[in-house]
Amino acid sequence: MAAGLAGCSGAGGSAGDGESSGDGSGGGSGDTASGETYEVGHGDYQTTVDAAAFPDKLFVYAVQTGWSNWGAQMEAFEGEYGVALNDDQRSSGEALTDLRNNAQDPTHSAYNGGYTFGILAMEDGLTQAYKPANWDTVPEKLKTDNGHMTATRRMTTTVTYRTDLYEEQGIDPPETWEDLRKPEIAANTQFQPPNAAVGLAGALSINNAYGGSLDDVQPVIDYYNEMKDAGAVFAGNVEQKFTKGEVTTFVEYDYTGLDLKHNADSIAEEKVGVTLLTGPDGEPGAFNQPYGYGMLEGAPNPGACKLFMDFVLSKEGQRRFLDAFVRPIRAPELDMPDQFPSQDAYAEAEFQVDYQQMVENQDSIIEDIGKGVGLTGY
Incomplete structure (x- = not known):
């Protein structure tokens, strides 16, 4: 699902904000013997890239239509620079x-996707250093000093539910993770598997809500087994089933539910509810998951890749995420839509983790949950 286009950036020969970014990347382009050129990068990584070397199509992992408003980003980048994603x-x-x-x-x-998955790629020696323009605007905890991984956006686990079907069945909207255990809710609930970043975020949310930690995921294993026995399913691609009423409740991100509620033609806005949940005793139960990107070692198209990375971190690129209710990493510089849950709700339910510890434990966490719940592929 893609929201409306926010407009192209990159005027003046760069993928920046169309204004001074304070990092010395002033843009500038010119017709050379090899074609159009663009100034990219931050600090020591500033360089010039030549459009003559750009491919017809750029390959970046997990940049896809139907997720995080990448469709609008892809369309805008191709319109501005002639390179399809x-x-x-x-x-x-x-x-x-x-x-x-x-x-x-x-x-x-x-690589583009869950931030900690990118850190694992870095630790495997699969990434290389590149700091895009506006790298200095990203919080220190959400980028690596060596320029291998940079967060571009954040999402928080929420529950999305069919308000009309809840009302028809006399079901009260959920307020805690305990409410989802009610048989009438559990039987029609869908979770993402934990090997996807969104599924891992949901699992960590529930685990924290019931007193678990990165070293102890038994609480979410127990919860998932009970939900599975009651009829809950673990799968991706929930939108069509949700709009048809086959699934009345799903656990993903605030972005997913809000974009479906406010931007989709397939279902009326008033039929969709989006809420942040706590644990049964008020424990934080909404994990805040950063997403980001990193340039890969041996990248086939480094010039176009750098330009795209700059494009995404520019203010216009960041605003495009907001069109679909994805919170950009530069959110403090932008006006946030009123349709987000209240900041008080986020303050009560949201939590983060030690991301370095998460990187160290991530593979075992995913494996333990998958095997403990009897999911396929683990």
Whole structure:
């Protein structure tokens, strides 16, 4: 699902904000013997890229229509620079697996997806350093000093539900994760599997709500087993089932529910509810998951890749995320839509983790949950 186009950036020969970014990347372009050129990068990474070397299509993992408003970003980038983006329909986990499998002959120029999945790619030696223009605007905790990974946006786990079907069945809207255990809700609930970043975020949300930690995921395993026994399913691609009423409740991100509620033609706005949940005793139960990108070692198209990375981190690129209710990493510089849940609701339910510890534990967490719940592929 893609929201309306926010407009193209990159005027003046750069993918920046159309104004001084304070990092010395002033843009500038010119017709050379090799074609149009663009100034890209931050600090020591500032350089000039030549459009003559750009491919017809740029491959970046998990840049895909139907997710995070990438469709609008893809359309705007192609309109501005003439380079199409491959529609890469993968989860973060699938991207990391493919990246590892093709390490000796990389097919993509950048990783994009869950931030901690990108850190794992960096630790495997699969990324290279590049700091895009406006890198200095990203919080220190959400970028690596060596320029290998940079967060571009954040999402928080929420529950999205069919308000009309809840009302017809006399079901009260959920307020805590305990409410989803009610048989009439559990039987028609869908979770994402934990090998996707969105599924891992949901699992960590529930785990925290019931007293678990990155070292102890038994609480979410117990919860998932109970929900599974009651009829809940673990799968992706929920939108069509939700609009048809086959699934009345699903666990994903605030972005997913809000974009469906306010931007989709397939369902009326008033039929969709989006809420942040706490644990039964008020414990924070909404994990805040950063997403980002990193340039890959041996990138087939480094020049176009750098330009695209700058484009995404520009103010216009960041505003485009907001069109679909994805909170951009530069949100403090932008006006946030009123349709987001209240900041008080976020303050009560939202939490973060030690991302370095999460990186160290992530593979085992995913494996333990998948096996503990008896999901396929684990």
